[in-house]
Amino acid sequence: MKTAHEQISELKDGVLLVRLFTKTKGIESLRKKGAAARANQIEQEVKAHNLNIVKAFEEVFSFSKVAFFFSDDSEAVKSGDFGQVSFLNENLEVDTSVNPANFGTVYIGEFSKIESVNEETNQVSRGFSAFIIRDAAFNQLKKPFPYYQRSYEGVFLISRSEATVVKKLQAKLEKFHR
Numbered sequence: 082m083k084t085a086h087e088q089i090s091e092l093k094d095g096v097l098l099v100r101l102f103t104k105t106k107g108i109e110s111l112r113k114k115g116a117a118a119r120a121n122q123i124e125q126e127v128k129a130h131n132l133n134i135v136k137a138f139e140e141v142f143s144f145s146k147v148a149f150f151f152s153d154d155s156e157a158v159k160s161g162d163f164g165q166v167s168f169l170n171e172n173l174e175v176d177t178s179v180n181p182a183n184f185g186t187v188y189i190g191e192f193s194k195i196e197s198v199n200e201e202t203n204q205v206s207r208g209f210s211a212f213i214i215r216d217a218a219f220n221q222l223k224k225p226f227p228y229y230q231r232s233y234e235g236v237f238l239i240s241r242s243e244a245t246v247v248k249k250l251q252a253k254l255e256k257f258h259r
Contacts, residue, residue, distance in 0.1 A: 085226035095186035210234035227253035
């Protein structure tokens with residue numbers, strides 16, 4: 082098992098693939114049920130959120146290389162079949178200039194919920210909202226690696242913008258790397 086210091090060095094020299102969720106199945110389901118207006122609304126909200134994430138990384142994240150992909154390509158990313166992955170530019174359009182041969186070690190990042198495992202039952206439960214860093218097999222990293230930054234999503238009056246979360250993540254990674 083790699084140490085946190087090995088992981089932080091690998092991330093610094095490697096790439097953080099940021100997974101952008103699409104909610105494709107739910108949107109398609111709403112359309113099939115005749116709720117096109119609601120489906121369109123969700124689609125626009127998801128797109129705006131994803132654009133904010135990309136913009137935040139492009140503006141404040143310099144710890145490692147970054148590339149973006151839609152959650153629909155998660156299985157290809159997990160299996161390392163990057164030729165089947167549509168990497169994205171700042172407008173969420175396919176970016177053919179992304180060259181996976183230049184990635185180095187791959188880590189995955191996403192806005193999601195922290196997972197905790199009950200040691201006795203091995204049950205996984207999901208906790209608070211955060212930007213989470215995972216290994217290439219999508220396993221959440223562990224302390225002492227600074228593997229998450231809380232977003233407080235959905236918490237009234239506290240919820241952080243994507244840019245604030247990414248900026249704080251950048252600072253945590255830099256501090257740990259020193």
